[in-house]
Amino acid sequence: MSKTVKLTPPLTDADVLALEIGDRVLVSGVIYTARDAAHKRLVDLLAAGKELPVDFKGQILYYVGPSPARPGRVIGAAGPTTSYRMDSYTPTMLQLGLKAMIGKGKRSPEVIAALQQYKAVYLGATGGAGALISQCIKKAEVVAFPELGPEAVHRLEVENLPTIVINDCQGRDLYELGIKEYRRTAETGDEAVACR
Amino acid sequence: MRQVNVQEITKAVKEAAITANFDLGADLLAALQRGEQEEESPSGREVFRQLLENARIASQERIPMCQDCGLVVVFVELGQEVQITGGDFEQAIQEGVRQGYGEGFLRKSLCHPLTRANTGDNTPAVIHTEIVPGDRLKITVVPKGGGSENMSRVFMLKPAEGVAGVIDRVVTTVRDAGPNPCPPIIVGVGIGGTFERAALLAKKALLREVGSPNPDPELAALEDKMFQAVNDLGIGPQGLGGRITALAVHVVMQPCHIASLPVAVNIQCHASRHKEAVL
Numbered sequence: 050m051s052k053t054v055k056l057t058p059p060l061t062d063a064d065v066l067a068l069e070i071g072d073r074v075l076v077s078g079v080i081y082t083a084r085d086a087a088h089k090r091l092v093d094l095l096a097a098g099k100e101l102p103v104d105f106k107g108q109i110l111y112y113v114g115p116s117p118a119r120p121g122r123v124i125g126a127a128g129p130t131t132s133y134r135m136d137s138y139t140p141t142m143l144q145l146g147l148k149a150m151i152g153k154g155k156r157s158p159e160v161i162a163a164l165q166q167y168k169a170v171y172l173g174a175t176g177g178a179g180a181l182i183s184q185c186i187k188k189a190e191v192v193a194f195p196e197l198g199p200e201a202v203h204r205l206e207v208e209n210l211p212t213i214v215i216n217d218c219q220g221r222d223l224y225e226l227g228i229k230e231y232r233r234t235a236e237t238g239d240e241a242v243a244c245r
Numbered sequence: 246m247r248q249v250n251v252q253e254i255t256k257a258v259k260e261a262a263i264t265a266n267f268d269l270g271a272d273l274l275a276a277l278q279r280g281e282q283e284e285e286s287p288s289g290r291e292v293f294r295q296l297l298e299n300a301r302i303a304s305q306e307r308i309p310m311c312q313d314c315g316l317v318v319v320f321v322e323l324g325q326e327v328q329i330t331g332g333d334f335e336q337a338i339q340e341g342v343r344q345g346y347g348e349g350f351l352r353k354s355l356c357h358p359l360t361r362a363n364t365g366d367n368t369p370a371v372i373h374t375e376i377v378p379g380d381r382l383k384i385t386v387v388p389k390g391g392g393s394e395n396m397s398r399v400f401m402l403k404p405a406e407g408v409a410g411v412i413d414r415v416v417t418t419v420r421d422a423g424p425n426p427c428p429p430i431i432v433g434v435g436i437g438g439t440f441e442r443a444a445l446l447a448k449k450a451l452l453r454e455v456g457s458p459n460p461d462p463e464l465a466a467l468e469d470k471m472f473q474a475v476n477d478l479g480i481g482p483q484g485l486g487g488r489i490t491a492l493a494v495h496v497v498m499q500p501c502h503i504a505s506l507p508v509a510v511n512i513q514c515h516a517s518r519h520k521e522a523v524l
Contacts, residue, residue, distance in 0.1 A: 071288075086361060116312045116352035125350055126303070126312035131392045131425050153483070154392075154425035175295045175483055176392065176427035177516045179312040180303035198363055199312075199352050211295075213288065213485070224424050227486025231286060231479030 055209070059107030060148035062168045068214050070223040074172055075209040076151070080109040081192070082203040084130055088138035090194050091202075095141065102193035103202065106146030109172075111210075112153075114199035115189070116179070124189045124205075126179030129153040132171070136160050143167040151212055155224055165220045172212035173223070185210040246328040247380040249524050251337035254329075254384070257522035258341025261386035262317060263349035265518040266309040269300040272455040273517055276492040280429060280482070289487030293429075296482075296515060311516045314351040315388030317342050317370035318448065324379035338384075339368045354391065373445065382524040385452060393430065393514040396422035399444050402506040411436060411508050412471055418510040419475045419491065424484020427514035431455060432475060432494040435509040437501040447511035450495035452519055464496045471496070 051071035056064060057078035068074065081103055083091065094101055112132055116125030132152030139150070140163040148169050153176035156164075164171060174182060188206035195201050215223045269277075277300070281293035303310035319338055329337075346353055346367040353367040400414045415434055422430075435446025459465040471494040481487020492515065501507055 114312060114352065114354075116309045116314055117350045119307070119350050122308075125352070126309040126314075128312050130313070131395070133425065153427065155423055155484075173424075173483065173485075175292055175299075176424075177311045177390075177514050178295050178299040180306065180308040180310050181295055181299040183308055184302065199354075224484050227286075227288070227481065228423075228479045228484070229486070231481055231486045231488060233477035233479065234474075 058109050058148070060109070061107065065148050065168055065170045066218050068170050068217055069219075070214050070217050070221045070226065072214045074212045074214060076109060076172070076212060077208050077210070078206065080111050080151070080205050080207055081105070082111045082113050082205060084112055084114050084200045085134045085138075086197050086200040087194055087202050088135050088142070092138050092141055101145075105142060107148050109149040109151065110142065110147055111151040111205065115183075115203070116199070118189070124183055124186050127183045127186055128179035129174040129176055132156055139163060143169050151210070156216055161216050161220055161222065164216050165218055168218050170214055170218060171216040173215040174210065174212050182210060246326055247324075248328050248330045249382050250330050251332040251334065253524055254334070254337040254382070255341040255344065257384055257524060258319065258338050258386055259345040259348070261384065261520035261522050262342055262345030262351070262388065265386055265388050265520040266314050266349060266351055267307050268304050269310055269516065270519070272457075273492075273515070274300060276455045277515065280489050280492065284482065284487050284489050286481050286485065286487035288485040289482040289489060292482035292485070309351055310518075311390060311514075312352055313354060313390040313392065314346065314367070315390050315518065316355060317367065318387040318389050319370050319372045320385040320387065320449070320452070321372060321374040322377045322383040323374055324381045325376050326380035327382050335372055338372055339370060342366075342368050342370045383521065384524070385519055385521045387452070387519040390514050390516065393426035393512045396426040397447070397509070397511045399440060399507065399509045401440065402508055404504070404506045406506065408467070410506070412474060414508050415471050415494070415510050416474045416478065418512070419480070420478050422512055423480055426512045427516070428480055428484060428490050429482050429492045429515050430490065431513040431517050432471070432491050433511040433513060434471065434494065434496045435511070436496060436498040436507070438499050438507060439501070440507055442499070443507035443509035444511065446497040446499065447509035450497040451511060451513045451517065453495045455493045455517070459496060464498060468494045468496050
């Protein structure tokens with residue numbers, strides 16, 4: 050039975066081990082943003098033996114490139130971008146102690162295995178709900194790579210940002226299991242019936 | 246000849262780009278409302294609820310409905326009795342995009358393909374111009390998101406594969422895309438023409454009002470079949486599992502070479518943005 054959990058980073062192993070696919074997670078506190086361009090910069094810095102602009106230990110990374118804030122507003126629209134573009138960088142980020150990522154769309158088998166290895170979770174936010182999610186963001190500032198514009202690393206302060214656990218520490222995938230329940234295609238018809 | 250000044254074109258493109266990003270069309274709103282009623286999956290219904298709330302906030306607060314404000318595709322139907330005055334036609338359109346994305350606080354999402362350096366003003370837009378009879382100029386501004394565009398495909402089938410082959414490619418494309426293009430989606434299918442024409446037909450198919458029937462009964466029946474097949478995949482809203490993966494499947498078809506059967510599948514996320522201006 051899925052549950053609703055409120056989480057504020059820094060997260061511990063115990064925090065993420067308690068999460069299961071389908072659980073609703075309301076994220077509050079400080080989270081960081083990065084898309085593929087910022088991931089590349091971070092991984093390049095590591096390869097060059099340089100210090101990273103953010104300590105990701107216990108943190109949550111949100112895959113988002115917000116639209117510009119109007120004067121007097123905190124941020125523009127800020128929904129998740131498609132996560133697979135970050136897959137090749139993710140095991141490295143998890144090795145640094147990152148505990149959760151927020152995005153949308155499928156992750157690679159390598160990422161799902163790394164989530165088990167490093168005890169971390171992948172959370173889905175609603176893609177295309179950028180205006181709705183912007184209401185959960187109370188403060189935003191660029192903390193690294195300002196030249197990347199919307200792709201810069203932002204530090205966000207959020208309140209009850211709604212997400213759902215897509216991949217947990219047990220290697221499970223909500224996208225796989227959720228679809229099985231509703232699939233009606235000929236080759237898997239029996240399976241669909243069995244699940245209902 | 247009826248004259249249209251380029252300044253009018255710039256203004257129309259600018260306004261369409263801004264409103265397209267803030268105000269979801271009535272057809273999409275109705276489709277999302279229907280989805281919230283009809284979806285069997287509880288997490289699917291929650292997604293519909295969030296998307297309706299998102300559309301309300303975007304429109305009221307003038308925040309883009311999605312942070313991906315898109316690459317702007319502009320379809321132009323230029324009446325052959327219209328004379329463009331006061332400057333360069335295509336530059337006028339690009340200027341409209343530039344102004345709209347600046348003044349509307351919209352995200353600039355275009356970059357050099359290899360260096361990835363942002364162009365800074367969301368130009369150049371992709372412009373498709375057709376010369377048509379009459380003395381009007383119709384401009385349709387279509388901001389297209391990257392996530393759903395990335396999941397789109399062109400296939401060059403063997404003619405022997407026929408209708409079954411076409412349906413198979415549409416279903417395969419949607420299945421492989423899974424949760425990535427932000428379902429519930431709209432599926433634009435272009436059949437026939439050439440390699441590049443099929444893709445253009447697929448994109449044009451996305452412009453038809455969601456919920457409106459295809460005027461060609463043969464294509465309407467084909468759309469029904471494809472619609473059923475993609476929704477039987479069970480992907481559901483946001484890929485969490487559910488009955489409604491697609492809000493609509495739209496097909497546009499034209500003759501092709503006797504050796505070919507081109508099929509293009511252009512996937513559009515639920516934030517299907519397009520605004521029209523007639524000058």
